[in-house]
Amino acid sequence: MAQQGKAKSLKDLNEIRSLIKKHKKNDFLFAATGMFVIASLTITLIILFLDLIIDGYPKFNLDFFSNYPSRRAARAGILSAWIGSSLVLLVTFFVAVPLGIAAGVYLEEYAKKNWFADLIEINVSNLAGVPSIIYGLLALGLFVYTFDLGQSILTAGLTLALLMLPIVIVSTREAIRAIPIHIREAAFAVGATKWHVVLHHVIPYAYGGILTGVIIGMARAIGETAPIITIGALTFIAFLPPSPIMPEVPFINFEWLDSGFTVLPIQMFNWISRPQHAFHINAAATGAVIIILTAIMNGAAIKLRYNVRKKIKW
Amino acid sequence: MVASKKKRFNDTIKAESKDLDFYYADGTQALKKVNLAVYENKITALIGPSGCGKSTFLRSFNRMHDLYPGNRYDGQIILYPDNTNILAKKVDPIEVRMRISMVFQKPNPFPKSIYENVAYGLRVRGERNKHTLDDKVEEALKGASLWEEVKDRLYDLAFNLSGGQQQRLCIARALATEPEIMLFDEPTSALDPIATVNIEELMSELKEKLSILIVTHNMQQAARISDYTAYMYLGELVEHDLTDQIFTNPSKKETEDYITGKFG
Numbered sequence: 378m379a380q381q382g383k384a385k386s387l388k389d390l391n392e393i394r395s396l397i398k399k400h401k402k403n404d405f406l407f408a409a410t411g412m413f414v415i416a417s418l419t420i421t422l423i424i425l426f427l428d429l430i431i432d433g434y435p436k437f438n439l440d441f442f443s444n445y446p447s448r449r450a451a452r453a454g455i456l457s458a459w460i461g462s463s464l465v466l467l468v469t470f471f472v473a474v475p476l477g478i479a480a481g482v483y484l485e486e487y488a489k490k491n492w493f494a495d496l497i498e499i500n501v502s503n504l505a506g507v508p509s510i511i512y513g514l515l516a517l518g519l520f521v522y523t524f525d526l527g528q529s530i531l532t533a534g535l536t537l538a539l540l541m542l543p544i545v546i547v548s549t550r551e552a553i554r555a556i557p558i559h560i561r562e563a564a565f566a567v568g569a570t571k572w573h574v575v576l577h578h579v580i581p582y583a584y585g586g587i588l589t590g591v592i593i594g595m596a597r598a599i600g601e602t603a604p605i606i607t608i609g610a611l612t613f614i615a616f617l618p619p620s621p622i623m624p625e626v627p628f629i630n631f632e633w634l635d636s637g638f639t640v641l642p643i644q645m646f647n648w649i650s651r652p653q654h655a656f657h658i659n660a661a662a663t664g665a666v667i668i669i670l671t672a673i674m675n676g677a678a679i680k681l682r683y684n685v686r687k688k689i690k691w
Numbered sequence: 692m693v694a695s696k697k698k699r700f701n702d703t704i705k706a707e708s709k710d711l712d713f714y715y716a717d718g719t720q721a722l723k724k725v726n727l728a729v730y731e732n733k734i735t736a737l738i739g740p741s742g743c744g745k746s747t748f749l750r751s752f753n754r755m756h757d758l759y760p761g762n763r764y765d766g767q768i769i770l771y772p773d774n775t776n777i778l779a780k781k782v783d784p785i786e787v788r789m790r791i792s793m794v795f796q797k798p799n800p801f802p803k804s805i806y807e808n809v810a811y812g813l814r815v816r817g818e819r820n821k822h823t824l825d826d827k828v829e830e831a832l833k834g835a836s837l838w839e840e841v842k843d844r845l846y847d848l849a850f851n852l853s854g855g856q857q858q859r860l861c862i863a864r865a866l867a868t869e870p871e872i873m874l875f876d877e878p879t880s881a882l883d884p885i886a887t888v889n890i891e892e893l894m895s896e897l898k899e900k901l902s903i904l905i906v907t908h909n910m911q912q913a914a915r916i917s918d919y920t921a922y923m924y925l926g927e928l929v930e931h932d933l934t935d936q937i938f939t940n941p942s943k944k945e946t947e948d949y950i951t952g953k954f955g
Contacts, residue, residue, distance in 0.1 A: 489760070490760065559797055560801060562758065562795065562799070563801065563861070563864075565755070566753060566792060566793040566795075566865070567812035567868060568785050568789040568816065569785075569815045570785055577811070577814075582802060688802065688848065689802040690802060690850045691850070
């Protein structure tokens with residue numbers, strides 16, 4: 378038989394146990410505080426959301442989505458607003474996503490790491506935090522007056538794209554940095570060029586993270602009001618932009634880009650600033666629609682990220 | 692110029708470093724005037740304590756250091772029979788990597804299918820023909836003794852393989868492009884003993900087709916598989932000789948101390 382180790386005296390053991398107990402108390406305290414903070418935040422949001430739903434409940438029917446705004450609250454709907462929002466976001470998407478990904482890839486993969494790169498990095502991060510009204514003013518001066526694009530869907534889309542760009546760039550760079558160095562080296566070691574590595578490895582592996590950034594950026598853009606007001610979106614609009622899709626060749630047209638428009642948050646803002654209570658109900662319903670859209674988008678981001686992570690391991 | 696076929700130790704030299712110095716971006720000198728030859732169809736093992744520069748030396752052979760700005764080489768690595776100095780500025784590192792492939796310490800398959808992993812080197816060389824790709828992938832997987840285990844699941848993701856299988860997949864990937872030299876950077880240090888034996892046997896088969904330079908922490912491994920062994924210390928080459936010679940009768944005291952475990 379092996380010799381038994383010196384048995385610890387009972388006093389020692391009790392000391393160890395009480396020490397562990399004391400340390401575990403800290404675990405419990407931290408977890409409890411965290412729970413409290415999270416619960417209060419979530420509950421606030423849920424109450425807010427429920428309040429909107431209850432207030433706007435009478436408006437949750439198809440007519441609300443298929444009617445133009447009207448002087449009579451009961452007949453007013455958000456048709457022009459949700460179509461306007463969709464078209465503006467379409468422009469934003471097609472401008473901000475390619476530019477943002479390209480900028481992120483360039484900064485991570487190609488740009489020399491020097492003071493200039495640091496400067497750009499600081500600026501991009503700062504841009505993500507600039508108040509959106511500043512973007513609105515910039516857009517008013519640049520797109521509306523200098524480029525003469527008018528108070529159009531194109532202007533609004535470009536403005537929101539500016540707002541969204543830093544988010545896409547930052548998330549692209551973070552997703553690229555998460556790719557382990559040994560995977561990169563493996564690709565270079567078989568004779569790949571930088572462009573091969575970017576195209577075959579960096580972008581596919583960073584795709585989940587990039588997409589998350591894109592969706593979160595879009596979710597932010599959909600709720601933006603200030604810059605859209607600054608560039609002069611209409612608040613009462615009883616017509617739709619020309620349809621982007623046509624029944625005959627070439628099937629798509631771009632006239633809608635030049636059209637006046639309104640978006641959901643502006644419609645909401647317009648209604649809430651009226652004295653009649655009936656319009657406040659419309660505003661609440663619109664608010665609920667915006668929150669639901671945002672929630673769907675964020676949910677999609679989480680789901681996509683999860684799907685990609687399941688397929689990519691290193 | 693006639694392609695020179697240099698000989699020493701009665702074997703043909705495939706590549707050799709001449710007065711190779713290497714400096715990392717922070718100014719540290721990792722290699723000091725290293726003169727070392729790699730012989731055709733032989734396994735050359737680099738041994739030495741951590742930080743002695745053996746991995747740095749290995750990674751010079753496929754210009755891996757060029758991926759990080761500020762690193763600097765001095766001296767030459769001549770690749771025969773065409774006498775190309777692969778460290779020359781005018782030689783594209785990509786050209787070097789097309790001729791000299793590498794297997795890393797940690798198995799690093801791409802998060803793609805088994806097939807795509809092996810085919811990747813061919814794809815970056817512009818090979819598009821499905822039949823050629825299929826044939827070469829099969830050949831490479833057979834060469835890496837992995838074909839039997841994966842032939843029914845070529846389109847499964849590579850990370851579902853075991854560690855040893857992943858490393859053999861990485862060997863297949865490096866093999867598919869028919870390199871002249873294959874570099875191994877401690878290829879078995881992350882593997883269990885059985886997988887290690889598999890890889891070692893594989894290397895002995897591979898040297899029929901190409902030349903091998905391997906860095907290893909494991910002296911028994913160097914003794915088992917290599918034809919030549921080089922002992923490095925503090926960035927310098929201390930001794931380079933036939934493996935039998937080094938392990939039975941080293942000419943330098945430092946080498947003997949390291950091998951017998953008195954040091955390192």
